[in-house]
Amino acid sequence: MTAEPAETSPPPEPPEPFVGLLMFIAARDVENRVVAAMRDAGIDDITLAQARVAARIGEHGTRLTDLAEQAQVTKQTATSLVDRLEAAGYVERVPDPRDGRARLVRLTHKAKALMPVARGEEQRIEKEWEAHLGPRRMRQLREALTLLREITDPYRDEP
Amino acid sequence: MTAEPAETSPPPEPPEPFVGLLMFIAARDVENRVVAAMRDAGIDDITLAQARVAARIGEHGTRLTDLAEQAQVTKQTATSLVDRLEAAGYVERVPDPRDGRARLVRLTHKAKALMPVARGEEQRIEKEWEAHLGPRRMRQLREALTLLREITDPYRDEP
DNA sequence: TCAATATAGTTCGACTGACTGACTAGTTCA
DNA sequence: TGAACTAGTCAGTCAGTCGAACTATATTGA
Incomplete structure (x- = not known):
């Protein structure tokens, strides 16, 4: 809308979206996919x-x-x-x-039999992410999130 | 439980939790905090x-x-x-x-007046995270999440 | 010892969130 | 113009959520 190219203004610099929002987006996608995988496996x-x-x-x-x-x-x-x-x-x-x-x-037993479906999809997602980010960034992401857990998870003691 | 220190086995290596779960934990904390901040400001x-x-x-x-x-x-x-x-x-x-x-x-206008409360809490969270992770890891986290959005967000075109 | 208090879990009632299906009103296009 | 499509709403149903009140068992302290 305000597209007047002012002479000296720096490139418009897209406002970095809040990191929490980015995280929400990815987390929601994970949930959607796991739910979909379960449904595809006949678990509805x-x-x-x-x-x-x-x-x-x-x-x-x-x-x-x-x-x-x-x-x-x-x-x-x-x-x-x-x-x-x-x-x-x-x-x-x-x-x-x-x-x-x-x-x-x-x-x-019925519940335990379901686990591999969910876990399998999780691993598939993780592989896709690693393919998209590359191993280095994936490692950094995991490291940052693990560290973040210390201040965001009230129940971080169990497995 | 299975605490027998087998001679040559490497340190038990806590199973890396799924990255999606870590993300979910952090995202939930963000939501909780923003909701709490709104309520503290009398918006319920x-x-x-x-x-x-x-x-x-x-x-x-x-x-x-x-x-x-x-x-x-x-x-x-x-x-x-x-x-x-x-x-x-x-x-x-x-x-x-x-x-x-x-x-x-x-x-x-009533809604617009609320924005600063939510945004303020978001910025506070972001600051806390940066303090916990350090600037380098925070930058890496943001970078990875932004990249991830390309494959997890179906509506990544708007601001 | 036993009454007061706390805890584990349930039931009840009310509301929000979410979906499907059916509908009205306006738009597009052949 | 009329058929097909789209924007939004209404009605009905059910899952999830909470606060309040309740039952049964445990714990504590005088």
Whole structure:
């Protein structure tokens, strides 16, 4: 619009978009692709929100409260998501032997069989990114993000 | 758990988490912080989904269809979000002089007054990241993400 | 020991966000 | 002009989310 080429003004210098936005764009693309890969594999009875919770379930089961905390939702929301996952046969609730109030949410075989689909797509994405950026930039990207996690992830202690 | 220090095995090498996950973590933190900053400033009648749409509105107004496409939601969803934004006084719908079917969604003064709050928090975050990573890594991060946008953003043409 | 308090999880009710399908009104083009 | 297309809305449905209130078990302290 204001295209008058003022004599001495430097080249218009496209305003660097906020790094957070760039990150959001890439992260959204990843989610879209993983969801699409699952659907292509015939898995359409699990939603993104459910998958996010399921991804947090540990080897020997995890308490609902912990899932809620790590997925950053309330207990009520986690209950609802786990309900659906349970109804679809992806998780089961078993009593926690160490606390009568608590129950452990565990992945079923059905859920574990799904993992390779998601992981496979993740690896495919990672390969594509490396091909686009080159190994050096990819390494730098990983390094920066790993470092950034220290100040952006409240739950960076588990695997 | 499997802590047996086998003689020749290299240091256990923590499995590099998927880069997409790292990006998701950082992006989520950004969103949380911007939302919190808005709330701290007394703005609590606008949701994240609404803000995402509002952020796509151009200087002279944008068509609902374009907003929907860029925000990656259906027209119906965009209609609903714009309805709420309009009810809260953040946007207005005016006829598109160039197409009788269309209407342009425009930000009101009330919405424009909010921008500095969000932008301010973004800049604060960016500064913190730069302080944590150092200028060199920050530059590399920005470079990698900008490059990545070419293959992850279907709408990378506008500002 | 046992009452007060805290914690794990659920249920209920309300709202937002998101989608599909069906519709109205205006535009394009053959 | 009329058929096909496009912009936007309305209606209906469901998932996700939260706050509040509740049950059952655990913990604590006088």
